[in-house]
Amino acid sequence: MHFEFNEEQLALRDMVRKFTEKEVAPYYTKWDREKKYPKHINKKIGELGLIGMAIPPEKGGMGASHVTEGMVCEEVSRGDCSLTMSTFVVGHLDAEILAHGNDKIRKEFLEPFLAGDQIPAFAITEPGSGTDAVAMKASAVKKGAKYILNGEKAGITAMMDADFAIVFAKTDPAAGARGVSCFVVPTKYPGVELQSYEDMGVRSVARGSIFMDDVEIPADYLIGKEGTGFVMGMQGFDISRILLALEAIAPAMVSLEETVEYTKQRNAFGRPIATFEGVSFPIVEHISMLEAVRLLCYQGLWLRDQGRSSSKVAGMVKWMAPRFATNAIRDCLVLHGHPGYTNEFPFEQRLRDVLAIEIADGTSQVSKLVAQREIFGRDYLPYNYRNK
Ligand SMILES: Cc1cc2nc3c(=O)[nH]c(=O)nc-3n(C[C@H](O)[C@H](O)[C@H](O)COP(=O)(O)OP(=O)(O)OC[C@H]3O[C@@H](n4cnc5c(N)ncnc54)[C@H](O)[C@@H]3O)c2cc1C
The missing domain is CATH 1.10.540.10 (Acyl-CoA dehydrogenase/oxidase, N-terminal domain)
Incomplete structure (x- = not known):
């Protein structure tokens, strides 16, 4: 090892x-x-x-x-x-x-x-369907050498700056996940409109919606074959969710490193505040948990490099990392006292940014569902049970 x-x-x-x-x-x-x-x-x-x-x-x-x-x-x-x-x-x-x-x-x-x-955008979520992505309404109809796309995709990262979007739309609405196909839609095409969001964090890569009103794209902008879009999209999540977990852990670790230094310098009651267990133990606890999750992230990536499944690890780290990271950054802010609460320090921004990771690419609950599927088996998923 x-x-x-x-x-x-x-x-x-x-x-x-x-x-x-x-x-x-x-x-x-x-x-x-x-x-x-x-x-x-x-x-x-x-x-x-x-x-x-x-x-x-x-x-x-x-x-x-x-x-x-x-x-x-x-x-x-x-x-x-x-x-x-x-x-x-x-x-x-x-x-x-x-x-x-x-x-x-x-x-x-x-x-x-x-x-x-x-810059591309990845557009799967809609106003009426996020977690249950297969319930999407966007449609793509083939007409000669073109596809005509209609619908709205919501909450898309970097949408306002994207040159094109990878859009998931139904080519066969009766076929569930197997009726979803994937297309490239340039954002400058007629019929495309974009709308931005006022987000609390991740503000430099502004999220937005893309509206498609009879957008005509060449038929060869279909990616892969008709009906394969959903599976292609889901495959990527087994890695992207681990990358998101590392994305959350990194600013938390930097915050903890900064806080270790700060608490060594800052004095109260005639000694560095780092000598108080009430100060040092929370830091130790956060580093313990984040280092454990970080190792799990690399194990998941390594598993995929060996051609093995990373689904369970992806589900586990995707809920743990942003939650632990948020808790850690929050404590770092407090351990900096009143200046930590100002925007002179980056803690408030890191808190806002890391919170987004609890939702992006599937919420914490959905991440647990992914891990549940691997631990209990598909028969025990809530939606499969309901359909029996
Ligand atoms: C910062 C950020 C970036 C994003 N970037 C993109 C992007 O680039 N492209 C894109 O397509 N989308 C993007 N999204 C959207 C994101 O993927 C969705 O918000 C997410 O999948 C949840 O969907 P929803 O918001 O519709 O919530 P819903 O599906 O409406 O869920 C609402 C709540 O119910 C819970 N819930 C739903 N079903 C279950 C269940 N079975 N068990 C337990 N709880 C459940 C959810 O966890 C959630 O808390 C982004 C979101 C954010 C915040």
């Missing part, structure tokens, strides 16, 4: 850490306040070959392991866990799906996305 990255991974981690410390972390608060997608940084990350890095080289990626992908996502999240929500987490889902596309899709969309020149 190895609990260390190899030489090559450590060299990459050092490079990404230096990049993050110089180019990302100092601007975390600025990009949030300006609500501005740092496209120039996304471009640099693309130039470094880090977007969609697990995609095989013949399709334009680095063919990196998922463990390496997680390590890079974690490093950049130490500087800005909002940016990584788009570039690495949704980016993973987008890259995996686009790699299923034909040559035209790969050339027109996957290549510029991996290079950091175009």
Whole structure:
């Protein structure tokens, strides 16, 4: 058993850490306040070959392991866990799906996305269906050499800055999950409208809705085959949920590191507050739990690298990481006393950002359902039981 990255991974981690410390972390608060997608940084990350890095080289990626992908996502999240929500987490889902596309899709969309020149969105949620995604209403009807798309997708990360959306829509409404197909929809096409949200966190990669009113796209913008969209989408979640967990753990760990230093310097009653167990024990407890979940994350990524299932681990870490991270950051804020409550410190922003991870890519409850399926078996899922 190895609990260390190899030489090559450590060299990459050092490079990404230096990049993050110089180019990302100092601007975390600025990009949030300006609500501005740092496209120039996304471009640099693309130039470094880090977007969609697990995609095989013949399709334009680095063919990196998922463990390496997680390590890079974690490093950049130490500087800005909002940016990584788009570039690495949704980016993973987008890259995996686009790699299923034909040559035209790969050339027109996957290549510029991996290079950091175009930003994609991943659009599955609708106003009336999130957790129960198969209940989606968006439709795609084939008409000669075109598909006509109608419907609304809601709550989509980076929607306002996206050049195109990967849209899930029903081609056979009677066929349930097997009636869902997946399409590329450029956001500049006639019939497409976008609307932004006023979110409490993750504000630099603004969420939005996409409305499609008789949007005509070429038939070869269908990704894969008709009816395979849902399965393709779900496959990506077994990795993206682990990346999200690492995305939550990173800012919590940075907050704890900062708090260890702060409590060593800050005095009360004639000694450093770090010497009070009421101060140091919560820090120890948070680090204990976060380090345990972090190891579980890497085990899940490693399992996928071995061609084994990461579903159970993905379900487990996706509920634990944001919950533990939120608790940790909250305590770090309080341990900084009254200045910690101001926006001079990044704790309030980290709290807002990490809370989003409890909902994105499926809520904590749904993550537990995924783990439940693996532990109890499919027969004991609530929706299967109801249908018996
Ligand atoms: C920051 C952020 C980024 C997002 N980015 C994207 C994106 O890029 N693309 C995209 O398509 N979507 C995105 N989403 C949407 C997200 O995937 C959905 O919000 C999520 O799947 C939940 O769906 P819902 O909001 O419709 O809640 P609902 O499905 O209406 O659920 C409401 C509540 O009921 C609970 N619930 C539902 N069913 C069960 C059950 N069987 N057992 C127990 N509890 C249950 C849920 O856990 C939740 O708490 C994003 C959301 C956020 C907050």
